[in-house]
Amino acid sequence: MNSLIIETLSMGTLEVNDEQVYHFSKGIPGFEEETDFALIPLNDSPFWVLQSIKVQGLSFVLADPFAFYPSYEFELPDDEAEELGIDSEVLVRCIVTLKEQVEASTINLLAPIVMNPGGQTGKQIVIHRTPYHTKHSLLQEQPVIDGKDGG
Known part of the structure; x- marks a missing residue:
């Protein structure tokens, strides 16, 4: 197994192995020119960082939506599954927007990041005809009302 040294803004220099690198053939919306990202777990948490292997300042915090x-x-539409080469194993993560007050943090359930661990391909997919949107509260028990924390 080969490894790769990447530079990150938030975590410094990291060594990642080939199995952690996913190829996004169309990039991520807004960052179409960047196609290779490392998926880095954050220890003992339901969060990951999707870090560009070329651009130090380009990373996304991801969460397991099912958590x-x-x-x-x-x-998952058939054409998307086919494009990613998914036949059985699939990894679904969603982009999290972290706020200073954790209660205000949100998760994008409308456009999950779908990855094929076997083929190491990934894509952000926008779900159509769904009740989901881009800013669901991470902490359902403590909804943010009118931008105040309720305390």
């Missing part, structure tokens, strides 16, 4: 929304579900 926060156990009933989360969507149908």
Whole structure:
């Protein structure tokens, strides 16, 4: 197994192995020119960092949507599954927007990042005809009302 040294802004210099690198053939919306990202777990948490292997300042915080929304579900269109080469194993993560007050942090359930661990391909997919949106509260028990923390 080969490894790669990458530079990150938040975590410094990291060594990642080939199995952690996913190829996004179309990039991520807004960052189409960047196509290779390392998926880095954050120890003992339901979070990961998706770090560009070329651009030090380009990273996304991801979460396991099922850890926060156990009933989360969507149908992966056949053409998307085919493009990613998915036949059985699939990894679904969603982009998290972290706020200074953790209660205000949100998770994007409308456009999950879908990855094929076997083929190491990935894509952000926008789900159509769904009740999900881009800013679900990470902490359902403590909804943010009118931008105040309720305290």
